[in-house]
Amino acid sequence: MNKKVITTCLAACSIVAGLSLIPVSGIMAQDxxxxxxxxxxxxxxxxxxxxxxxxxxxxxxxxxxxxxxxxxxxxxxxxxxxxxxxxxxxxxxxxxxxxxxxxxxxxxxxxxxxxxxx
Structure with a gap:
């Protein structure tokens, strides 16, 4: 794999991981x-x-x-x-x-x- 593909994959994984935290914190704030x-x-x-x-x-x-x-x-x-x-x-x-x-x-x-x- 080239460096650009690896960087894009890492960025996408980071975004997905970050988004997975939003519902939990949102539920806590809304409860x-x-x-x-x-x-x-x-x-x-x-x-x-x-x-x-x-x-x-x-x-x-x-x-x-x-x-x-x-x-x-x-x-x-x-x-x-x-x-x-x-x-x-x-x-x-x-x-x-x-x-x-x-x-x-x-x-x-x-x-x-x-x-x-x-």
Whole structure:
């Protein structure tokens, strides 16, 4: 094969490989999940969680979903298997973020138990 054919083949392969990534990133960006979720809040009662509001503020799903999958019941499942401890996400993710925003003078979410649990 001559150099021009090899270069053309490599360029075409690179383009195809790059295009194969677009649908995956597009799906992730287009999947906002449900607007609101009802989470099992244990003995204190359910937590009505404004999912899409948090997505707009945090902008990176991995901030929260590093600890659990993106599926219904993931928090409860992770607690049952021992992958998460009770209150782990609330203490190490939710409250840390809410308190940091409050300290920075930004609009923040609640930091008391009763403000989330009903």
């Amino acid at each position: 906002p999940g449900r607007p609101e979720l009802t989470l099992n809040g244990g003995s204190k009662g359910p937590v009505y969680f404004k999912h899409q509001l948090h997505q707009a503020v945090v902008e990176d799903c991995a901030v929260c979903h590093k600890d659990f999958e993106k599926k219904t019941g993931a928090l409860d499942d992770a607690k049952k298997t021992g992958a998460l401890k009770a209150k782990q996400v609330m203490n190490k993710t939710c409250l840390v973020c809410h308190r940091a925003k409050r300290k920075a003078g930004e609009k923040s979410g609640p930091t008391s138990c009763n403000a989330c649990h009903s």
